[in-house]
Amino acid sequence: MxxxxxxxxxxxxxxxxxxxxxxxxxxxxxxxxxxxxxxxxxxxxxxxxxxxxxxxxxxxxxxxxxxxxxxxxxxxxxxxxxxxxxxxxxxxxxxxxxxxxxxxxxxxxxxxxxxxxxxxxxxxxxxxxxxxxxxxxxxxxxxxxxxxxxxxxxxxxxxxxxxxxxxxxxxxxxxxxxxxxxxNDLPSKSSKESQDICFITKPMTTKKYITDKFGVKKGDFIFIKTGQKVGSHEGFYQYTIGQRKGIGIAWAEPLYVVKLDAQNNVVYVGTQDDLMQKSLTIHDIKMQYPNDRTEFEALVKIRYNMEAKSAVVKLDYENNTGVITFDEPVASITSGQAAVFYDKQDRHLIGGGWID
Incomplete structure (x- = not known):
């Protein structure tokens, strides 16, 4: 033996x-x-x-x-x-x-x-x-x-x-x-929770890390409903869709980042209703098991810490792309994040793709 x-x-x-x-x-x-x-x-x-x-x-x-x-x-x-x-x-x-x-x-x-x-x-x-x-x-x-x-x-x-x-x-x-x-007296018994981005450790923040990398680049805040300039920022890359804190603009209602124009260094802001959308497109689809369905209902997450929402998923396997249409509008659909779909009955993971 x-x-x-x-x-x-x-x-x-x-x-x-x-x-x-x-x-x-x-x-x-x-x-x-x-x-x-x-x-x-x-x-x-x-x-x-x-x-x-x-x-x-x-x-x-x-x-x-x-x-x-x-x-x-x-x-x-x-x-x-x-x-x-x-x-x-x-x-x-x-x-x-x-x-x-x-x-x-x-x-x-x-x-x-x-x-x-x-x-x-x-x-x-x-x-x-x-x-x-x-x-x-x-x-x-x-x-x-x-x-x-x-x-x-x-x-x-x-x-x-x-x-x-x-x-x-x-x-x-x-x-x-x-x-x-x-x-069992494991050496890790007092360990703290690990952080999301392991290569950016305190006191460094993501915003400071990115600003150190790309420098300060003055640009405009634009109110998306009117096209009006409402303030200035120091680089579109310091912001993400749905962000509310750190905008620094006095307004009758809370303002959120609703769109980024990287080419022109513009950050579009709006009110909460401007964040809401019913559909998105995805690319680079990955399925966890063989699946030939091109259209199906599913529960979908567009970020980790959200409740999965009911949607219809349409997939184009030939081009490895898809369209997800939610039953109700969802907030802060963000390019670069993953859209992951789960079975509506037992919540097993079906697959996902990257938001355009």
């Missing part, structure tokens, strides 16, 4: 380990469930802060008693995620770097390394989502902790990924995870 068979009859699994709470408990749970577990920490940014991340991850792996690998993907992360992030703002879009990181880093190069180089049967992470087998088709459902559910960020995964993914946190809420870490 091989050593690996003695260690586990469930198979070998690699966990993307940041050293934080969720990924640490993921390693702990999988080992306790009888898997042959190893951990992989990705170096995304070449700075001193990463050394602390790697050290924290190593302490967790040592505590649990599992092998620990470090992958230096800082050049790839710069090209695939940071450059994309910056270019999106330059074009007047609002990017979603977490989805790109999932596609190219975690479920791209890390996944391939785990399967092809380490010979892993499965790959895991601290994401909150549930994978269910439906007659041989893997589908992604919400996790128990709906406040933490992360299906939205994972819409680009397909059957190749889903067939090898383990998400052990799907049956827990966040308080359970903290309790498990504390009871």
């Amino acid at each position: 091989k050593v690996r068979d003695i260690l586990s009859n469930k198979g070998k699994v690699a966990v993307a380990l940041s050293g934080g709470l969720d990924s640490s408990v993921t390693c702990f749970l999988l080992k306790n469930q009888g898997y042959d577990v190893c951990a992989i920490t990705v170096k995304m940014v070449d700075d001193a802060k990463f050394e602390q991340i790697a050290n924290n991850a190593k302490k967790v792996a040592d505590k649990i008693g599992i092998p620990h690998y470090v992958m230096d993907l800082s050049k790839e992360f710069k090209k695939d995620v940071i450059d994309y992030f910056e270019e999106s703002y330059k074009k007047g879009q609002t990017p979603n770097p977490c989805i790109l990181c999932n596609r190219t880093i975690k479920w791209g190069r890390l996944f391939d390394f785990a399967v092809d180089e380490l010979g892993c049967d499965f790959v895991s992470s601290g994401h909150y989502a549930r994978i269910v087998d439906d007659n041989g088709i893997k589908k992604m459902y919400p996790a128990k902790d709906l406040k933490k559910d992360q299906q939205y960020y994972l819409f680009e995964l397909d059957q190749r990924h889903l067939s090898r993914i383990l998400f052990p946190l799907c049956d827990y809420v966040k308080d359970d995870i903290r309790q498990i870490a504390a009871q």
